[in-house]
Amino acid sequence: MLQTSTSARIEPGELVRVQQVVGAVSASFAAKVVGQARLRETLLISLMTGGHVLLESVPGLAKTTAAQTLADSISAVFHRIQCTPDLLPSDIVGTQIYDAAQGTFVTQLGPVHANIVLLDEINRSSAKTQSAMLEAMQERQTTIGGQNYALPSPFLVLATQNPIEQEGTYQLPEAQMDRFMLKDVLDYPSPVEEAEMIHRIDAGIYSAEATPTAVASLDEVRMIQRTVKNVYLDPALVQYMVGLVYVTRHAEKYIDPALAALIEFGASPRASIAFSQAARAMALLAGRDHVIPEDVKALAVRVLRHRIILGFEAVAQGIAVETIIEAIVGSVQTP
Structure with missing residues (x-):
């Protein structure tokens, strides 16, 4: 008889607590990102499971805003990496820099060492750079100068692809795309939603001073990830x-x-x-x-x-x- 991979029971109080945290994060997201209900659901699923997401859309559909808002709502470290053909693996993973004063090499960790990493237009980076990033996604660690450096927990990669302007791009191999748990394709907002964006811009919601207050902690995210397995x-x-x-x-x-x-x-x-x-x-x-x-x-x-x-x-x-x-x-x- 086929058995499930989990036999633990979720207590009612634990379920309520998860609902409270997820609801707070969802509300914080909706307060800044107009519409995009499916994107919100996709990002919450990836956050709760630790899986990575591939997003595809034309420019200007709030992918960066969505990732930044999600990170702000859980007190996570967020890094955005703009992928270009000249981006090197060391630009993402990190490298060793020679310190002349000390006469030794000092390790400088790359931007992948964050809780939430946005790889913008991943198909514009070279195959070698894509492989370095996807290796970090799979192994949850990087290797610099022969030493392993663990990535933080939780760790979530949101990679975006632009379906237009294919000139100068490097299509992700199928075997590498398979490592993304979900792929979502974003649609244009409705006229009502687009008008609401303008109202929120006028209200200063997207200004630098309007960074939302965190509504959950990384410990609570890790608690939810454990609960999902049960x-x-x-x-x-x-x-x-x-x-x-x-x-x-x-x-x-x-x-x-x-x-x-x-x-x-x-x-x-x-x-x-x-x-x-x-x-x-x-x-x-x-x-x-x-x-x-x-x-x-x-x-x-x-x-x-x-x-x-x-x-x-x-x-x-x-x-x-x-x-x-x-x-x-x-x-x-x-x-």
């Missing part, structure tokens, strides 16, 4: 998650053959792991100590969109990966 995940739902990922690899047996033919490669086991972690966080966001099928369905696009590799025929026919994911979700029976 959210109950029924074996039937584990099978459901694994089934969704399995269909991406054998789509021709389950969905329209015309759509299945567009898939070159399905999702790796990291997709199943991402489902299990993110679904537990989604349950906590809803005030539950157990996962339900709707949690998994709500995450399907964000978990799978960067893990399903489509052929050139999909681009030629104008078929988005979200269309195929929708068909896959519809083909698997809900427990």
Whole structure:
């Protein structure tokens, strides 16, 4: 019989405390970032699980503001790295500088040593620099001068990609994109939301003096991350998650053959792991100590969109990966 990876029970008081902290962070975020409800949910899930997020949108949709606001709300150290083709791995990880007065080399840690790191336009950095950053994401440490330096906890990377202006960019390899737990694509704000942005700018909400007061501590974030692991995940739902990922690899047996033919490669086991972690966080966001099928369905696009590799025929026919994911979700029976 398939067993879940957790058997601990979440006490009612613990659940209430998590709700209070998450609610406070969410309210702090909404007070500064207009709209973007799905982005807020995605960032909260990543914060609660320690997973990394890939964001894609045209410029000006508040990605930097969102990351900075999240960091401010939990007293986290925040660093933004603007990726460019001449950015070196040492510019991110750190390096050793010779101190002539002491006659020794001194280690200078790079900006990746922060709780929340925003990699702006990661596809503009070279493959070598991308690899250095993604290694830090995976290993949670850096190596400088033969010595290991642990990254702080919590540690969260938000990487952004600009879908336009592809000249001078280095597309992330599929194997490296797989290391991001979720990928979200941001939409333009509605006219009402855009007008609200102007009102908030006029009110001085985005001025340097208007830095929000922290509503949670890093210790509370670490407490939530521990609690997420104890959210109950029924074996039937584990099978459901694994089934969704399995269909991406054998789509021709389950969905329209015309759509299945567009898939070159399905999702790796990291997709199943991402489902299990993110679904537990989604349950906590809803005030539950157990996962339900709707949690998994709500995450399907964000978990799978960067893990399903489509052929050139999909681009030629104008078929988005979200269309195929929708068909896959519809083909698997809900427990």
